Amino acid sequence: MGDPYTPQELMVAVASREIRDGDLVFVGMRLPILAYAVARNSHAPAARGLFEVGLMRDKPATGFLGTMGDPPNVTGALWATRMSNAMALMAQGEVDLGFIGGAEVDRFGNLNTSYIGDPHRPTVKLPGSGGGADIAILSRRWVTLMSHERRRLVDRVSFITSPGYGDGSPGWRKRSGLLGGGPVAIITTLGVLRFPEGGGEAYLETVHPGHSVDEVREMTGWDLKVAAHVSETSAPTDAELAAIRRFDPEGFWTVTKA
Amino acid sequence: MAQAIERFVPDGATVALGTALEPLIPFAAGHEIIRQSRRDLELVGPISDALFDQLIGAGCVRRVTAAWVGNVSEGLGHCYRRATEQGVPRAIEVHDHSNFSISLALWAAAWNSPYIPTRTLLGSDILTTNPNLTIDGDLVRVHAIRPDVAIVHVQRCDAEGHAHAWGPMGITEEAGLAAARVIITCEELVDASSLLKHPNRILFPETKVAAVVHEPGGAHPSPVQGFFQRDHGFFRDYASASRTREGFEAWLKRWVLDIPDRSTYLSRIDIEALRIRDG
Numbered sequence: 212m213g214d215p216y217t218p219q220e221l222m223v224a225v226a227s228r229e230i231r232d233g234d235l236v237f238v239g240m241r242l243p244i245l246a247y248a249v250a251r252n253s254h255a256p257a258a259r260g261l262f263e264v265g266l267m268r269d270k271p272a273t274g275f276l277g278t279m280g281d282p283p284n285v286t287g288a289l290w291a292t293r294m295s296n297a298m299a300l301m302a303q304g305e306v307d308l309g310f311i312g313g314a315e316v317d318r319f320g321n322l323n324t325s326y327i328g329d330p331h332r333p334t335v336k337l338p339g340s341g342g343g344a345d346i347a348i349l350s351r352r353w354v355t356l357m358s359h360e361r362r363r364l365v366d367r368v369s370f371i372t373s374p375g376y377g378d379g380s381p382g383w384r385k386r387s388g389l390l391g392g393g394p395v396a397i398i399t400t401l402g403v404l405r406f407p408e409g410g411g412e413a414y415l416e417t418v419h420p421g422h423s424v425d426e427v428r429e430m431t432g433w434d435l436k437v438a439a440h441v442s443e444t445s446a447p448t449d450a451e452l453a454a455i456r457r458f459d460p461e462g463f464w465t466v467t468k469a
Numbered sequence: 470m471a472q473a474i475e476r477f478v479p480d481g482a483t484v485a486l487g488t489a490l491e492p493l494i495p496f497a498a499g500h501e502i503i504r505q506s507r508r509d510l511e512l513v514g515p516i517s518d519a520l521f522d523q524l525i526g527a528g529c530v531r532r533v534t535a536a537w538v539g540n541v542s543e544g545l546g547h548c549y550r551r552a553t554e555q556g557v558p559r560a561i562e563v564h565d566h567s568n569f570s571i572s573l574a575l576w577a578a579a580w581n582s583p584y585i586p587t588r589t590l591l592g593s594d595i596l597t598t599n600p601n602l603t604i605d606g607d608l609v610r611v612h613a614i615r616p617d618v619a620i621v622h623v624q625r626c627d628a629e630g631h632a633h634a635w636g637p638m639g640i641t642e643e644a645g646l647a648a649a650r651v652i653i654t655c656e657e658l659v660d661a662s663s664l665l666k667h668p669n670r671i672l673f674p675e676t677k678v679a680a681v682v683h684e685p686g687g688a689h690p691s692p693v694q695g696f697f698q699r700d701h702g703f704f705r706d707y708a709s710a711s712r713t714r715e716g717f718e719a720w721l722k723r724w725v726l727d728i729p730d731r732s733t734y735l736s737r738i739d740i741e742a743l744r745i746r747d748g
Contacts, residue, residue, distance in 0.1 A: 264491060265638050278490075283744060291638075292638065302588065337545070338546060339565055340567040340568070341515075345589045347593075349563075370594045388588060389591055446610060463542075
């Protein structure tokens, strides 16, 4: 312990701890690719990864991945197939955990990755759903990772690309016909926001080392609820850091560029 | 290549491209479309790693029907942003999808079905911005998308269009079956006998394939399983160049407009550094 680490490395370590042994994980892009590799190398040796490009694998890729479709992710795969086959498993409720990136998230875990401002004349056009909406609706539980800024953690998103708990009323997902359970955590650069069992509004569960509850609340765009006993997020262990650096040797994903 | 694009990708066509997601993106074909100044295209794809952004920036596009448009390792698509936010170089229409729903829309067309009902997209505002997604009771109807042409890069093909592709295939099969016709671009043009030894692996019926173009390196900078790694640096350089309109125009001139064909393009990069040697 004690080795210095970047905020992204901490986020990867925290995300990896969301993966349970034996989970089928819809992996997504960027930091979750590393989180999957870390989990497989520590507490979840029986997890499997499913990639929407059309891949299933057990062991993480041995080479660096800029995208999930890179050749090292195909070498040693358990299944190379079409996307609709990967989606078929998720539509059947077979995906235990999904990861989704987001530009904006709100207190009820709804994600916006489509439009800032009026969709017909947006201030910012974001890239879109990708598989995000599908994961949010169909996976059994999901987690999102985000830089903690007031403009990103907003009271209500103006456009729901990937639904969390909608308007936050009890039973919203079931009433709306959504199959999966919804978001369980928002992992940010400052802390971990958790959702209560059964869904609803996010609350602050842990604060990353070097940050305070006040700072997190200040950087959040709504009056953030705080757990009765907020603890400090456990720093990445030496083993977690070693695994992260093995899979991202040049810090492509985990070192903030100036 | 020039002939294939000239004959089968007219102005106003609906074109499916980049159907294997990050790998096998037919950049050479896309660049030829730009050189021939095609206009008013509708682009159809799942996620697009930079190629849609380039076609939009070059003014070829009237509508994008896709789940995601940007630069996968770098983030936002700057030309896509300029077109949707400021109408530069022209305004474009966006029909948002998710990855699952764009696949279903193409399967619907492949099966000549007006739509496929699904549970995905329930609760998403994507349903409010795309007229081809409608709600029917507690299901979403994903209406069929029938491309005029799908352009697909593969590892091996013969002159009749019997193609073998490997690695993850994304939405390639449904895009090809849904399209009126398919253009194949390939790393290796081979004899039919080696391909037809494994007929289960043939990607499309030969009746769908209108043109086969032997275009080694035609997917650069995207990866080709067994042939080339992804050129991450090239994607990074494109992202930083395209940040401004002027930067994009200079990039386009250097890498597309001033280049007559793919072999000239390949002579300006270190393609050998990306080659996969162990299969």
